[in-house]
Amino acid sequence: MKTNIQSSVVPIIVTQELTKKYDNSIALDSLCLSINKGEIFGFLGHNGAGKTTTVSMLTTLIAPTSGSASVCGFDTQKESIEVQKCIGYLPENVKFYDSLTAYENLEYLAKLSGVKNPKEKINEVLMFLEFDDVEKKKLGEFSKGMRQRIGIAQAILHDPEVLFLDEPTSGLDPMGIKNLRKIIIKLNREKGMTIFMNTHLLSEVAKTCTTIGVLNQGKLIYRDSLVHTMERFHDESSLEEIYFTLGDKH
């Protein structure tokens, strides 16, 4: 499925020599990356490759050891508040506030994002996600798939330009994965949102993303559009083989 409807050559996420070290280990090594507005970027890599570390730095959660990054034209270190205003983020395995209802969770997070009319905005977002009659239910009663949709809802309440998703399909059943894929594509097509998605599910990348990047032991070993990737490795039977071929070369 090709979704690159609104992508342009305006870079919206740029990193320069972005590096993160923890004690003696390097989690991310001199990452240089540029993602254009309107892309759905699939960030691939094994567990522990440095994907979450990268997202954590891009979303202002942690500071890099060296190098720099900018999102929406703002430096993640020097203009973190501006960056936070233009991004939405769904971390991996977030459980929200289970004593509150879905609506209360969304209202709380909308207010913290500075949304002016939270009630109107929540209704609008829930309608967009085709999610109704759930506002009064406590989140403890939700399935993983429904929680993930609430997760997307909280991330887009303030109409961000860039949406970061960390392993969004983790723990979802096939139906949940299909629904989430539909939402991601809809957000990109209808709202023009740039999406940065961490994943290790190659099949999802093939069905959803326009561009991919492969991270191996903290180093970016590959970055290209999905179309070019499939053309370049035309003799390879699947994206999975491409992934392992790249991994073997490094």
Added chain:
Amino acid sequence: MDKIFTIAKKEYKDAVRNYVFVTFLAFLIVLTGISMYVGALNFHVKVSLFEKTYQALIAAGQPVSTLTRPEFFPLQLLRATIEYLEIIGAILAISLGYLSIAKEKGNNTLPLIFTRPITRKKYYLGKLVGNLALIVSVCALLFITIIGIITFVGGIHLSSLEIAKILLSAFATFIYLSIFFLFAALCTTLMRFPSNALILTFVVWLFFVLIVPQIGDTMDTDNQVPGGFFNAIHIDQPQSKIILQQFTLYETLRNGIEETSITKHYERLTFALLGIKDIYNGKSLGYIFLDKVWEVLWLLGFFFTFGTMSLYAFSRSKVLLQKVE
């Protein structure tokens, strides 16, 4: 300011919907209510008996000069309440402080908050305002219940000075409970695994709430004999002071041990305010304040130290963002 209020409101709502907190609170209120009710009823019965005897003597034409009205200090009824607050109240505050941070860590909600346009300091201040407002509500609920039981069950009219003393005790209780809340929040923020923080907090609670005051009490000779040790062997206060001068090292050590306990400072202050310690009974607020200024300073010192430390830890701690498996 709006965001701080939003966070505070959510914290308050979250806590009152938590069954652990509600169970402890209900337990505390029931215990306080029972002890106050029994005490007030006992006084009521004594007064009724006195009135009946008085009327009977008058009716029989007997002299009433030998009949003495039962002496009663209503604020002393609060002794059991203060002791419950020292132990159960502290547990309640610890559970609040622990849950306030541990739930965020366990549910991985902090990345949701810290990627929004709000500083960590502001977020923690919101948490602080919400939880301290909750502690104020607990104190208000408890002490209003107490005043209600004394007035309506005991049939006792409290003077404005007595009400002021109860309100000041409520304020001291707020500070005391907040110290435990802040300490639990600090430990849970700093430690990677919240369960370890809870164990550490309870060890500290056990030591300073139960063990240290017991050591101090056991070492105090006056506490070993009903009515006081020197009183029992017919030695008056000036003489006892002279004798104690021979044991200054012992007294310094005993006092020093007690000084380390937050609970002891709270107890000394409230027992003086409520006249539970007889020498403060009927004394003015000014007198009690001057005599107990050290306890006030200790409590405020703990409050502001833990408050500042927890705010700093929350604003800085990298541990907050580590996932708890």
